[in-house]
Amino acid sequence: xSEHNNEKLDVKEDEIHLLLDHSYDxxxxxNHPLPSWWNxxxxxxxxxxxxxxxxxxxxxxxxxxxxxxxxxxxxxAAKEEFRKANSVFNQEFYDKTVSKDGVNNGKVVYEINCMxxxxxxxRGDVGPNLTDNYWLLAKGTPPTIHKVVFGGSEENGMxxxxxxxxxxEIYQVISYVMTFKNTFVVGGKEPQGEKVxx
Amino acid sequence: MSSQVESPPVGKRESFSYDDNIVKxxxxxxxxxxxxxxxxxxxxAFQLADWRVNLGLPWTTFGRLRPLHxxxxxxxxxxxxxxxxxxxxxxxLLKARLFNDVLSQIHFWGWQLIIVxxxxxLPFGITTxxxxxxxxxxxxxxxxxxxVVFAVNFFGTIxxxxxxxxxxxxxxxxxxxITVAVLHIVNSLxxxxxxxxxxxxxxxxxxxxxxxxxxxxxxxxxxTTPFLGLMYYFIPKAVNRPVYSYRLSIIHFWSLVFIYxxxxxxxxxxxxxxxxxxxxxxxxxxxxxxxxxxxxxxxxMTLRGVWDKVRTEPSVxxxxxxxxxxGMATFEGPLLSxxxxxxxxHFTDWIPGHVHAGTIGWNYMLISGVLFYLVPxxxxxxxxxxxxxxxxxxxxxxxxxxxxxxxxxxxxxxxLMWSAMDDAGNLIYPNFIETxxxxxxxxxxxxxxxxxxxISFVIMIINLYKTAKAGxxxxxxxxxxxxxxxxxxxxxxxxxxxxxxxxxxxAVLSLIAILVGSGIEIIPSLVxxxxxxxxxxxxxYTSLELYGRxxxxxxGCYLCHSQTVRPMSHEVVRxxxxxNAAEFVYDHPFQWGSKRTGPDLARVxxxxxxxxxxxxxxxxxxVTQGSIMPRYTWLFENKIDYSDLSKKLxxxxxxxxxxxxxxxxxxxxxxxxxxxxxxxxxxxxxxxxEKIVQxxxxxxxxxxxxxxxxxxxxxxxxxxxxxxxx
Numbered sequence: 013x014s015e016h017n018n019e020k021l022d023v024k025e026d027e028i029h030l031l032l033d034h035s036y037d038x039x040x041x042x043n044h045p046l047p048s049w050w051n052x053x054x055x056x057x058x059x060x061x062x063x064x065x066x067x068x069x070x071x072x073x074x075x076x077x078x079x080x081x082x083x084x085x086x087x088x089a090a091k092e093e094f095r096k097a098n099s100v101f102n103q104e105f106y107d108k109t110v111s112k113d114g115v116n117n118g119k120v121v122y123e124i125n126c127m128x129x130x131x132x133x134x135r136g137d138v139g140p141n142l143t144d145n146y147w148l149l150a151k152g153t154p155p156t157i158h159k160v161v162f163g164g165s166e167e168n169g170m171x172x173x174x175x176x177x178x179x180x181e182i183y184q185v186i187s188y189v190m191t192f193k194n195t196f197v198v199g200g201k202e203p204q205g206e207k208v209x210x
Numbered sequence: 211m212s213s214q215v216e217s218p219p220v221g222k223r224e225s226f227s228y229d230d231n232i233v234k235x236x237x238x239x240x241x242x243x244x245x246x247x248x249x250x251x252x253x254x255a256f257q258l259a260d261w262r263v264n265l266g267l268p269w270t271t272f273g274r275l276r277p278l279h280x281x282x283x284x285x286x287x288x289x290x291x292x293x294x295x296x297x298x299x300x301x302x303l304l305k306a307r308l309f310n311d312v313l314s315q316i317h318f319w320g321w322q323l324i325i326v327x328x329x330x331x332l333p334f335g336i337t338t339x340x341x342x343x344x345x346x347x348x349x350x351x352x353x354x355x356x357x358v359v360f361a362v363n364f365f366g367t368i369x370x371x372x373x374x375x376x377x378x379x380x381x382x383x384x385x386x387x388i389t390v391a392v393l394h395i396v397n398s399l400x401x402x403x404x405x406x407x408x409x410x411x412x413x414x415x416x417x418x419x420x421x422x423x424x425x426x427x428x429x430x431x432x433x434t435t436p437f438l439g440l441m442y443y444f445i446p447k448a449v450n451r452p453v454y455s456y457r458l459s460i461i462h463f464w465s466l467v468f469i470y471x472x473x474x475x476x477x478x479x480x481x482x483x484x485x486x487x488x489x490x491x492x493x494x495x496x497x498x499x500x501x502x503x504x505x506x507x508x509x510x511m512t513l514r515g516v517w518d519k520v521r522t523e524p525s526v527x528x529x530x531x532x533x534x535x536x537g538m539a540t541f542e543g544p545l546l547s548x549x550x551x552x553x554x555x556h557f558t559d560w561i562p563g564h565v566h567a568g569t570i571g572w573n574y575m576l577i578s579g580v581l582f583y584l585v586p587x588x589x590x591x592x593x594x595x596x597x598x599x600x601x602x603x604x605x606x607x608x609x610x611x612x613x614x615x616x617x618x619x620x621x622x623x624x625x626l627m628w629s630a631m632d633d634a635g636n637l638i639y640p641n642f643i644e645t646x647x648x649x650x651x652x653x654x655x656x657x658x659x660x661x662x663x664x665i666s667f668v669i670m671i672i673n674l675y676k677t678a679k680a681g682x683x684x685x686x687x688x689x690x691x692x693x694x695x696x697x698x699x700x701x702x703x704x705x706x707x708x709x710x711x712x713x714x715x716x717a718v719l720s721l722i723a724i725l726v727g728s729g730i731e732i733i734p735s736l737v738x739x740x741x742x743x744x745x746x747x748x749x750x751y752t753s754l755e756l757y758g759r760x761x762x763x764x765x766g767c768y769l770c771h772s773q774t775v776r777p778m779s780h781e782v783v784r785x786x787x788x789x790n791a792a793e794f795v796y797d798h799p800f801q802w803g804s805k806r807t808g809p810d811l812a813r814v815x816x817x818x819x820x821x822x823x824x825x826x827x828x829x830x831x832x833v834t835q836g837s838i839m840p841r842y843t844w845l846f847e848n849k850i851d852y853s854d855l856s857k858k859l860x861x862x863x864x865x866x867x868x869x870x871x872x873x874x875x876x877x878x879x880x881x882x883x884x885x886x887x888x889x890x891x892x893x894x895x896x897x898x899x900e901k902i903v904q905x906x907x908x909x910x911x912x913x914x915x916x917x918x919x920x921x922x923x924x925x926x927x928x929x930x931x932x933x934x935x936x
Binding site for chain 2: 021022024037050054061064065083087088089091125166168
C-alpha cells in the first residue's frame with residue numbers, strides 16, 4: 013500500500029501501450045525505445061574512441077612528446093636567431109632610445125621588474141647596490157650592464173631579461189640604471205665586488 | 211505477474227511503518243551544512259578577489275579553507291542530502307522499514323562527528339594533501355566504519371523487502387555504496403607518522419593516478435549516481451508520471467557505471483602518466499557523454515505533458531533545472547577531456563566553473579527540489595511560500611550563471627595569455643602576474659555570483675523552517691503489504707528483470723563493472739616501478755626539505771600552484787624542461803596540483819635568491835605588485851618542530867625512499883645544519899633577525915629551493931631516454 017495514490021497516474025493516450033506493469037511506491041515505467049539520435053551518437057562516440065586509441069597507441073600516431081619536440085624545435089631556432097640579433101650591445105640603438113625619453117620609460121620598466129630586488133633608486137637588497145662604484149659583473153658602462161641584464165646571472169639570482177623584456181625596454185632600463193651611478197645613496201647595501209675607477 | 215500497488219491477497223499480510231525521523235534528521239543536517247559550505251565557498255572566492263580577506267590568520271587562509279569548503283560541500287551538504295533522500299525512498303520502494311533504527315542513529319551521528327572533526331582539523335592544516343581526500347587517517351578509518359554501517363543498514367533493508375524487484379533508483383544507490391567504499395579505501399592507504407600525520411602509500415605518478423581515479427569517481431559516485439537515483443524517485447513522484455523508458459534506464463545505468471570509472475586520467479592529460487592511460491581517460495570520457503545524457507533524457511521526458519508544473523511547482527522546477535545543468539556539465543566534461551581542449555582549459559578557472567555547474571547546478575538544485583517535496587510530507591504541512599521558492603530559484607540561477615560565465619572568461623583569457631608567444635619564440639606575457647591581474651575582475655564577478663547562491667540558500671532555509679513549523683504532529687502511519695513470497699517471481703521475465711529480483715547478485719555485478727576499468731588502469735601503475743626509469747641524479751629530499759614539504763602541504767600551497775611542466779613550448783619557455791616521471795618517485799604524496807592561480811613551481815628552485823622568498827612569504831606584494839597570494843607571517847613565528855623528523859624519514863624509508871640509517875639517525879642534526887646555512891645567508895644579506903634559523907619559513911625555503919634542481923642538472927639525452935619509456 014502506498015501513501016500517495018489519491019491522484020491517478022497521469023498516462024497519455026499515445027503511450028499507454030508502452031506502460032509496463034512494474035510499480036514501485038506508485039512509480040510506473042514506460043518502455044519507450046532508445047531515442048535513435050541517442051543511440052547513434054553513442055555509437056559514434058564509441059567508434060571515435062576506438063579509432064583514436066588504436067591510432068595513437070598501436071599505429072604509431074605521434075605521442076604528445078613527439079609533437080612537442082617538433083614544435084619546440086621551431087621555437088628554439090627562432091630564439092637562437094633572436095639571441096644572435098640582440099645579445100650584443102648596440103650603441104646606436106642605445107643613443108636613439110635615450111634620446112626618445114629613455115630614462116623616464118626606463119623608470120617604469122625598472123619599477124615593475126627590478127625594484128623587488130634592487131629597491132628604489134638602486135640602493136640594493138636581494139640584488140647588489142647599483143649606486144656605488146663597486147661592481148660584481150658589470151663595469152658601470154652601458155655595454156657591460158647590457159650583458160648582465162640581457163643574459164642574467166641566474167645561478168646567483170639575477171634573472172636573464174633578454175627574452176622577457178622587449179629589446180627597447182632593456183635599453184631604456186639601462187639608461188635609467190645609469191642615472192644611479194655613483195649617487196652613493198645613504199642606507200644602501202654595502203658594496204660588493206670590485207671597485208671600478210674611471 | 212502483475213505487481214499493482216496493492217498486491218493481490220495471496221501471501222501473508224504484514225504491517226509495518228517507515229522510519230521518517232532519521233530522514234528528518236538528515237534533512238536538518240543538510241540545511242545546516244549547506245549554509246556552512248556555501249559560506250566557506252563565498253569566503254574563499256572573495257579571498258581570490260582580494261587577498262586581505264585571508265585575514266592574516268593561519269586558519270582562515272585560502273589554502274586551509276579551500277579543503278574545508280570542498281569537504282563541506284561534498285561530504286557534509288551533499289552527503290547528508292543523499293542519506294536523507296535514500297533513506298526516504300529506499301523504505302518506500304521496498305515496502306520495508308530501515309533494517310535497524312540503532313544503526314540509522316549511529317550512521318547519522320557518526321557522519322556528523324566526522325564532519326565536525328574535518329571542520330576542526332582542516333583549518334589547523336591537518337591534511338594529507340590529496341584533493342577531496344584531505345582528511346587524516348583516523349578520520350579515514352571513521353569514514354570507512356560509518357560507510358559500512360550505512361551499507362549494512364541499506365542491504366539489510368533489501369533483505370527484508372516486500373517488493374521482489376528493485377527499482378532503478380536502488381540500482382544507482384547500490385552502485386554508489388559499493389564504489390565509494392572501494393574508492394575511499396584504496397585511495398586512503400597511508401602510513402601514519404603520528405596521530406594526525408601520515409604519508410600516502412603511493413608516490414608520484416602512481417599517487418596521481420590513484421588520486422584522480424578517486425577524485426573523478428568521487429564526482430561520479432558521490433555527486434552523480436546517488437543523485438540520479440534520487441531523481442528517478444522524486445521526479446516521477448512529484449509529477450505523478452511514469453518514467454519515460456525502462457530500457458533506457460537499463461542501458462544508461464550499466465554503461466554509466468562501467469564507463470565512468472575509466473575516466474579519471476583525464477585529470478592528468480599532458481602529465482607524466484604513461485600516455486596509454488591518458489588516452490584511455492580521454493576516450494572513455496567521450497564515450498561517457500551519452501550514458502550521462504540518458505539520465506537527463508529519462509528525467510526530462512518523464513515531464514512530458516506536465517511542463518506547466520515546472521512553472522508552478524517549486525520542487526519540479528528545481529529538479530528540471532538540475533537536469534538541464536546536469537546535461538550541460540556532462541557535455542562540457544567530455545569536451546574538456548579532449549586533449550587539445552584540455553591543453554587550453556587545464557590549470558585554469560574554466561575547471562572550477564565546470565565543477566560548479568555540476569555542484570550548484572545539478573546537486574544543489576536537485577537537493578532543493580527533493581527538499582521541497584520532502585519537507586511538507588515529513589512535517590505534515592504545506593510549503594510555506596511558493597513565491598519565496600521562486601525568488602530562491604532566481605537568486606540561485608543568476609548566481610550560478612555569473613559564476614560559470616565569469617570562469618569561462620577568466621579561464622580562456624588566462625590560458626591565451628599563458629601561451630601567447632611572438633615570432634622570436636618569446637612569451638608575450640612573461641610575467642605571470644600580468645595574467646593574474648587581468649582576471650581579478652572576473653574573481654569579483656564570481657564572488658558576487660557565489661553570494662547570490664548563498665542568499666538563495668538562506669531563503670530556502672527560511673521557507674522550509676516556516677513550512678516545518680506549521681506542521682501538525684501525527685502518529686506514525688502503519689502500512690500493510692504482503693510478505694515476499696514465490697508468487698511474485700516472474701518466470702518468463704527478461705534476464706535483466708530477473709536480475710532486479712536478485713539484488714545481491716546485482717550488487718556483485720556492479721562491483722565487477724567498476725573493477726574492470728579500475729584494474730586495467732591502476733594495476734599496471736602499481737607495478738610501474740619497473741617502467742619508471744630511475745634517474746641516478748634525482749635524490750630524496752633532505753630532512754629539512756622534507757619538513758618544508760610538509761609545511762607546503764599543510765598550508766595548501768598545492769591549491770594555487772602546480773608542480774608539473776607539460777610538454778608544450780610556451781610552458782617550457784616559461785618554466786623550464788618538461789617534467790619527467792622519475793622526478794616524482796619520492797613524492798609521497800604527489801603535489802602536481804590541479805589549478806594554477808599562481809605559477810608552476812616545478813622548476814622554481816634556484817630561480818630566486820633565498821631573500822626573495824623570505825620577503826615574498828612575508829608579504830608577496832613587496833616583491834610582486836598586484837599579487838593575490840596570501841601572506842604567511844606565522845611561518846616567521848612558528849618554530850620548526852623537530853620531534854617527529856626522524857620518524858618521518860623512517861616512514862619514508864618504509865615506503866621505499868632510500869634514506870640511509872645514518873640519515874634517519876641524524877635527521878635533526880642535518881636539518882639544523884641546513885637551516886643554519888640558509889639563515890646565515892639571510893642574516894648577512896637582508897639584516898633579518900638571527901632567530902629566523904628556528905622558524906618554519908627556513909624549512910619552506912629549503913624545500914622551494916630544491917624543486918626541480920636535481921633534474922635540471924640531468925643531461926638532455928638521459929632525460930629523453932627516461933621520458934620515452936612508456
